[in-house]
Amino acid sequence: MEIKLSDHKNQSHSINNAFASHFAKSMFLTVCGLVILSFIGTRMFTHIDLNLYGYMVGTIVFIGGFFYRFIAWGERPPTKIFIKKGIKLLFRKSTAKTSVDHLAVYKFIWNRGIYRWTQHILIGWGCILSCLVTFPLVFGWMYFTMDDNGYYTVVGMGINLMTVKADGVIAFFFYNALNITAIMVIIGVCMALYRRLKNMQARAEQKFMYDFLPLYLLLFISITGLALTFMNVFLHGAGQPAMSLIHQYGVIITLIYLPFGKLAHIPFRPLSVFARNYREHYAEQSMKECKVCGSHYVSTEQAKDVVGVLGVNQMEFKKEDFHLAELCLPCRRKFRIAQFSGFPTHEVKVKEANQDAKG
Secondary structure (H helix, E strand, O other): OHHHHHHHHHHHHHHHHOOOOHHHHHHHHHHHHHHHHHHHHOOOOOOOOHHHHHHHHHHHHHHHHHHHHHHHHHOOHHHHHHHHHHHHOOOOOOHHHHHHHHHHOOHHHHOOOHHHHHHHHHHHHHHHHHHHHHHHHHOOOEEEEEOOOOEEEEEEOOEEEEEEEOOOHHHHHHHHHHHHHHHHHHHHHHHHHHHHHHOHHHHHHOOHHHHHHHHHHHHHHHHHHHHHHHHHHHOOOOOHHHHHHHHHHHHHHHHHHHHHOHHHHHHHOOHHHHHHHHHHHHHHHOEEEOOOOOOEEEEHHHHHHHHHHHHHOOOOOEOOOOEHHHOOHHHHHHHHHHHHHOOOHHHOOOOOOOOOOOO
16 A cells, blocks of 8 residues: 555656646646647647637737746745635535625625626626637637538537527627627726726726726727727728737737736636635634634634744734734724834724724
């Protein structure tokens, strides 16, 4: 038994030693997976659209940037804890509901107002549906063939899925799927820009490169995408080659930028389910009481993990008879004030005005 375990460990080490880093390993396996899926989906590379080659290159660069940022983020001690424990709790009964609330209907944003919820729904689902349409076409996982009888055959992963009439309703939605998502994104982006320009608090917190540039990129891609359809339908293709290149460059630049800017929270968003499961599961077991006011502010497990992570990072917040992580947020803020004022404000049991605010 010991020999088998040691052999398994040696094989694992030998595989890891074949790559310079976790990043190199992840990229190699991902690219290999994409090639295999494209080989199957295009029926041994017999149905490849070279006009989409630029999007394919941009997508691979995006995947590289995403892995680079995710691995750097995932190696942090607090991230390791909630990912490791989140995976173990993935099959909780509440996971499905949490996934719908966080990833589908954005219930957590609803508390901030219907306006912000609407703009997030339009931008979020506009981008997601665009990706679900674009990526299968780019890598050849889905394409269309037309018969002489005026019917399209929809092919997915090399299998004929359905046959639709070329001038039918289903075909219409196939043709205009990206136009519909572009309109969704344009409306959502305009709502976001209006709020950022008119809301004084939002204006004070915004930065052009981090907050406005992602919205302008999405707006540029959506408008140029609609322009392609307009040129094809109303101008009989005039100017379409140039606009096609402009649109393609815009998409590629956005894909390269995406992992390193504000839009990175889109591919990272599914991990919020891990964090929610982590909080809920351990909160059901036992809650930590604040050392000052006695309120239950976090789970005992999370408080212990916070102390452990601070220790790993050589950050000690241990006081005479308590650790700062053992205080709720209001008492922690009052304790900081006490360090400057000399008066033990954290021991004054008075609630803050927005202490129980939600959203």
